Amino acid sequence: MKRFSYHRADSVADAVQALCATPDARIVAGGTNLVDLMKYGVETPSALVDVTRIASLNGIDDTDEGGLRIGALVPNRTVAEDERVAARFPLLASAILAGATPQLRNAATTGGNLNQRTRCYYFYDTKTPCNKREPGSGCPAIGGVNRLHAILGASEHCIATHPSDMCVALAALGAEIRVEGPNGPRRIRFADYHRLPGDAPERDNTLQPGEIIEAVLLPPEAEAFAGHHSYLKLRDRLSYAFALVSVAAALDIREGRIVAARLALGGVAHKPWRREEAEAALVGSPADEAAFAAAATQLLEGAQGHEHNTFKIELARRAILRALGQAAAGTPQSQTDKRIA
Amino acid sequence: MPAHAIVGTQTVPIEITLNGKRRSLEVSPVTTLLDLLRNHLDLTGTKKGCDHGQCGACTVLIDGQRINSCLQLAVMQDGKSITTIEGLAQDGRLHPLQAAFIEHDAFQCGYCTPGQICSAVALIEEGHTTSREEIREFMSGNLCRCGAYTNIVDAIEDVVGRRRQPVQEAAE
Structure with missing residues (x-):
């Protein structure tokens, strides 16, 4: 690991100041992704800003708007096991439990989960070019080994995927992110947080220099999906593997008709993949296979496979149907019993 | 020194409780908790397998939580209580899980065993x-290449x- 300066921040303002003073500094909290990347030489910050002692970044609290505020430092496991999250936003708890391992979920934080980097093999391998790691050097995943890679929203510069399960649920629930920075606080819609690669794949998200995530906000209207949701994750082994395709499905069904729907995909794009047209296609319909198929077609419009992942297009279509069926039936996918009902 | 001082690449003083004993240490910011335990404190029970958080051999308990020590920086453990496999036996008696692993022949080469046992201690608390x-799913962070699952x-x-x-029995 390359040597670095260590800065233990005692407040958000202090952390922001430290980030502004050292532009290549990185925030460290759970360490599960950043320390790993530093060992590989993919991340080589000259300074780390330890934010784990900042009390205001802790806690899960009810908001004035009637939702929940999850502090950036709250570990993934704490979110998944929180009674309010389980009762009001069970899709989020389920998605978190679909990812990583108990040890990693104990250490990994809410803010860190958002900011984790792709697990593209070429991004990790400093012996190969990678536009995300070294802008302009090329993308060997295009024409290379690309089983884990994107089928939607990719560019000629990068076909990496965002690896998070938690973020797929947060996208579906319409969360917001509260950040603090040199120009004061602001709130970012979840859909606007992560980026598509375009011609700047080195930028994963829209966080500006010196900004730090303070909290994730869950809106009260997303509680309407607590009765009909499912997080279905398909992968090469049943535990502790990144998604080939995952689906977060959430429905609000009244008198047999869908009055609101949310649908997001993981493992298929540079960000959780959501398209409002697909959700609109469900609204007003009975919760049946015809409606689900129409939504799947909308959500996967324009999907394009590569040498090793074209199968993901049909896999995603079927997973969408299955997850919506599970959600409609009120029988969400178990993250312990991996049989798909 | 204020809490937020840049300490550069020099060593940083930390205080931890390690297997029940208070320890005052000087650590380099680049040192992981795993390397601190094994290379500086001669606690070699905690194993280095992949060194990337993928195998669980380095699992220790930090404030009672199971954590991959290979991905934790030692400098960030200031004030924490850490229990390793060496700290589980009490008064010369094996922890019940240590005894059960022997009784059930729950290992072959034994390299993953300290991590498996620390992980299982936390699993039972959870x-x-x-x-x-459920046990298999919640032990999925600990690989055993001998296949003693x-x-x-x-x-x-x-x-x-x-x-x-x-x-x-008490209820009866």
Whole structure:
């Protein structure tokens, strides 16, 4: 690991100041992704800003708007096991439990989960070019080994995927992110947080220099999906593997008709993949296979496979149907019993 | 020194409670908790497998939580209480899980065993032990390349059952 300066921040303002003073500094909290990347030489910050002692970044609290505020430092496991999250936003708890391992979920934080980097093999391998790691050097995943890679929203510069399960649920629930920075606080819609690669794949998200995530906000209207949701994750082994395709499905069904729907995909794009047209296609319909198929077609419009992942297009279509069926039936996918009902 | 001072690449003083004993240490910011334990404190029970958080051999308990020590920086552990495999036996008696692993032959080469046992100690505290499927899922962060999984689950189930028994007897 390359040597670095260590800065233990005692407040958000202090952390922001430290980030502004050292532009290549990185925030460290759970360490599960950043320390790993530093060992590989993919991340080589000259300074780390330890934010784990900042009390205001802790806690899960009810908001004035009637939702929940999850502090950036709250570990993934704490979110998944929180009674309010389980009762009001069970899709989020389920998605978190679909990812990583108990040890990693104990250490990994809410803010860190958002900011984790792709697990593209070429991004990790400093012996190969990678536009995300070294802008302009090329993308060997295009024409290379690309089983884990994107089928939607990719560019000629990068076909990496965002690896998070938690973020797929947060996208579906319409969360917001509260950040603090040199120009004061602001709130970012979840859909606007992560980026598509375009011609700047080195930028994963829209966080500006010196900004730090303070909290994730869950809106009260997303509680309407607590009765009909499912997080279905398909992968090469049943535990502790990144998604080939995952689906977060959430429905609000009244008198047999869908009055609101949310649908997001993981493992298929540079960000959780959501398209409002697909959700609109469900609204007003009975919760049946015809409606689900129409939504799947909308959500996967324009999907394009590569040498090793074209199968993901049909896999995603079927997973969408299955997850919506599970959600409609009120029988969400178990993250312990991996049989798909 | 204020809490937020840039300390550069020099060593940083930390205080931790390690297996019940207070320790004052000087650590370099680049040193992981795993390397601190093994290379600086001669606590070699905690194993380095992949060194990337993928195998679980380095699992220790930090403030009672199971954590991959290979991905933790030692400098960030200031004030924490850390328990390693060396700290589980009490008064010369093996921890029930250590005894159960021996009884059930829950290992072959033994390299993953300290991590498996530390992980299982936390698993039982967490309570994710209602079925073999649940135990397997919640032990998925600990790989065993010898494939002793069946006996590892047996050992954990045995300890879970023994912990339940006294409660049942008391209820009767």
